[in-house]
Amino acid sequence: MAELAGVYAASHGPLIIRKWDSVSPAHQQALTGAFDELGRRIRAARLDALVIISPDHWVNFFIDNLPMICIGVGETHGGPNEPWMVKEFPHPTLPGHPQLARHILETALESGFEPSVSHQMLLDHGFCIPLLKAGVDPLPIVPIVFNDIEPPFPTVRRCYAWGEMLAQAIATMPGNLRVGVLASGGLSHSVGEATMGLVEEEFDRECLAHFAAGDPAALCDFLTQRLPQVGNGASEIRNWVAAHGVAGGRGFDLINYSAVPEVIVGCGFAAWDLAGRN
Amino acid sequence: MRDYWLSKLFFDLQDPAKAAEYRAGRAQVLDRYTLKPAVRAAVEADDVGYLAQLVNPYLLRFYFLVAGMADDEFVKRIRASGDGHG
Numbered sequence: 001m002a003e004l005a006g007v008y009a010a011s012h013g014p015l016i017i018r019k020w021d022s023v024s025p026a027h028q029q030a031l032t033g034a035f036d037e038l039g040r041r042i043r044a045a046r047l048d049a050l051v052i053i054s055p056d057h058w059v060n061f062f063i064d065n066l067p068m069i070c071i072g073v074g075e076t077h078g079g080p081n082e083p084w085m086v087k088e089f090p091h092p093t094l095p096g097h098p099q100l101a102r103h104i105l106e107t108a109l110e111s112g113f114e115p116s117v118s119h120q121m122l123l124d125h126g127f128c129i130p131l132l133k134a135g136v137d138p139l140p141i142v143p144i145v146f147n148d149i150e151p152p153f154p155t156v157r158r159c160y161a162w163g164e165m166l167a168q169a170i171a172t173m174p175g176n177l178r179v180g181v182l183a184s185g186g187l188s189h190s191v192g193e194a195t196m197g198l199v200e201e202e203f204d205r206e207c208l209a210h211f212a213a214g215d216p217a218a219l220c221d222f223l224t225q226r227l228p229q230v231g232n233g234a235s236e237i238r239n240w241v242a243a244h245g246v247a248g249g250r251g252f253d254l255i256n257y258s259a260v261p262e263v264i265v266g267c268g269f270a271a272w273d274l275a276g277r278n
Numbered sequence: 279m280r281d282y283w284l285s286k287l288f289f290d291l292q293d294p295a296k297a298a299e300y301r302a303g304r305a306q307v308l309d310r311y312t313l314k315p316a317v318r319a320a321v322e323a324d325d326v327g328y329l330a331q332l333v334n335p336y337l338l339r340f341y342f343l344v345a346g347m348a349d350d351e352f353v354k355r356i357r358a359s360g361d362g363h364g
Contacts, residue, residue: 057336058289058292058334058336058337058340059292062285062286062289063280063282063285063334064282081292082292083294149334149336150334191335191336191339192330192334192335192336192337192338192339192356193330193335193356194356194357194359194360195357196339196352196353196356196357197353197357232335232336
């Protein structure tokens with residue numbers, strides 16, 4: 001059977017690309033170091049496939065048909081189409097892993113989840129900034145879109161349960177695949193609303209403390225209460241919650257947290273110590 | 279509340295070709311969308327605060343990038359609008 005070989009999380013603010021030259025040297029160093037460490041850990045895990053959980057920033061879906069969760073089952077996926085990403089990201093297409101994607105889909109359906117399905121998905125900056133900045137060579141990817149963008153959102157508890165289901169799917173996938181899971185997005189940021197640009201460091205640090213504490217119920221309660229009160233971009237922490245569920249709610253290891261006003265994101269990077277979970 | 283046709287306009291303008299056409303002449307593009315008069319007037323006036331009440335905040339952000347409003351100006355206007363979490 002397949003093996004869960006790594007669980008990771010990383011922020012993906014567009015200004016990390018668009019306005020990199022405006023980022024202070026200290027913050028450039030912090031972000032570069034964090035992405036480098038993320039890339040080192042992903043390469044060290046020798047993954048055969050990477051499941052990436054990210055929002056869709058209005059690239060694939062619109063309000064005429066907006067899935068809460070969608071799995072990309074295609075043999076290939078389109079690279080980012082944002083003009084500022086096209087210039088930077090060297091891969092116009094990325095390989096998929098349809099067998100793993102299909103197994104996740106079937107496991108989901110057997111487990112009481114009804115995700116949407118896409119046979120041709122574009123992977124926007126949310127999926128591709130962590131790959132680009134961490135220097136991860138293209139490997140087969142199973143993209144999973146969580147709706148973190150347009151309310152109403154999946155509940156935090158449901159996202160955690162999704163992660164648990166995803167772990168079960170990986171554990172029952174035939175073959176000797178080494179599979180990783182990367183949550184992309186968060187932490188606090190605010191886009192297109194009156195608090196735009198606000199990084200809520202106190203919230204971020206409290207959130208990170210909940211991840212580290214290893215009490216998923218308390219984490220879910222905290223986020224259920226607080227996410228509606230902070231900037232809209234923090235909704236992407238739902239993806240981290242799913243990753244936490246994949247890891248069984250234990251082993252959270254913060255690589256770096258930096259509140260970076262130049263990119264208007266509380267930038268977080270983490271991996272889960274899978275060996276130390278029990 | 280979401281205004282569908284305003285949202286559709288903003289969504290469609292993510293296409294670089296459509297964005298270029300829009301920048302070259304807004305009226306011709308706006309004519310293709312069934313915008314309410316007050317909504318069209320707000321688009322023509324770059325009324326960030328009014329439009330913020332009608333579309334997803336990410337689409338709003340994308341639109342004003344496409345429309346050519348400087349980042350600092352957009353941030354100033356959206357903060358002044360007082361429009362809360364989207």
